[in-house]
Structures are given as structure tokens and as C-alpha cells.
């Protein structure tokens with residue numbers, strides 16, 4: 001059940017015909033928040049990682065619209081790893097979840113669909129502060 005504080009991979013609609021594939025997402029049963037912002041990560045050099053923080057309020061859906069990468073999540077107790085390599089899979093990340101993105105393949109693009117506008121005050125950029133707040 002979305003919104004219960006769990007991260008999960010969701011399968012998005014895929015409309016295929018002779019011209020190729022189309023995938024979409026809209027707020028509703030498949031996406032439990034109103035979209036306020038989108039950003040994307042690209043041209044990530046080999047061996048680099050992104051993230052290394054958590055959010056007080058922000059929820060998001062990450063999609064590998066090209067290539068692949070791994071998302072490592074920590075909920076304050078357990079770590080989980082999620083490999084994204086299809087543009088019809090989205091990883092839903094609830095609030096209060098530490099994330100690190102790594103192993104970007106060459107040419108990969110990570111699209112993030114987000115519930116809040118950008119606000120630096122929403123970030124935990126220290127893991128120990130995050131752990132203290134999440135427990």
C-alpha cells in the first residue's frame with residue numbers, strides 16, 4: 001500500500017505499437033502524490049554516485065528513462081537495493097528514506113518526479129542526523 005512508508009517498484013503503463021513505446025504516469029492509484037517538480041540526472045561519469053541524503057517531506061518516483069543504475073535505500077533500520085533498467089518501471093521513494101544512486105551505465109538518464117518544490121531545508125545531508133530523526 002502506497003504511503004505506508006515503503007519503497008517499491010511500480011510497473012507503469014506501456015503502450016506499444018509499430019512506432020515504438022509510450023509510458024506515462026499521472027497522479028492517481030499508481031502515484032500517491034501530486035507532482036510539483038521534475039528533474040533529471042544525466043552525463044553521470046562512470047564510478048560516480050549521486051544522492052547521499054534523505055528528505056523530511058519529499059516523496060518521489062525515479063525512472064531510468066535510459067540505461068540503468070542502482071538505488072540504495074536505508075529506512076533507518078534496513079538497507080535495500082533496487083536496480084532500475086526499464087523506462088516502464090518507477091521506484092517510489094517515500095519521505096524519510098536515505099538514498100544513494102550508483103552504478104550508472106554510460107548514457108543513462110534518471111528522471112525524478114517529485115511531490116515538492118526544491119527546498120534545501122527539506123534535506124538531511126548527514127546520515128547520523130537522519131538516523132536520530134527517523135528513530
Ligand code: T46
Pocket residue numbers: 037039041050051052099101112118
Ligand atoms: C534526490 C536524488 C536522487 C536545485 O537547485 N533544484 C533541484 O530541483 C535539485 C534536485 C537540485 N538543485 C541543486 C542543489 C544542489 O546545489 O542542484 C545541486 C545538486 O543537487 P544534489 O547534490 O542534491 O543532487 P543529487 O543528484 O545528489 O540529488 C538529487 C536530489 O537533490 C535528491 O532529492 O533524491 O537526486
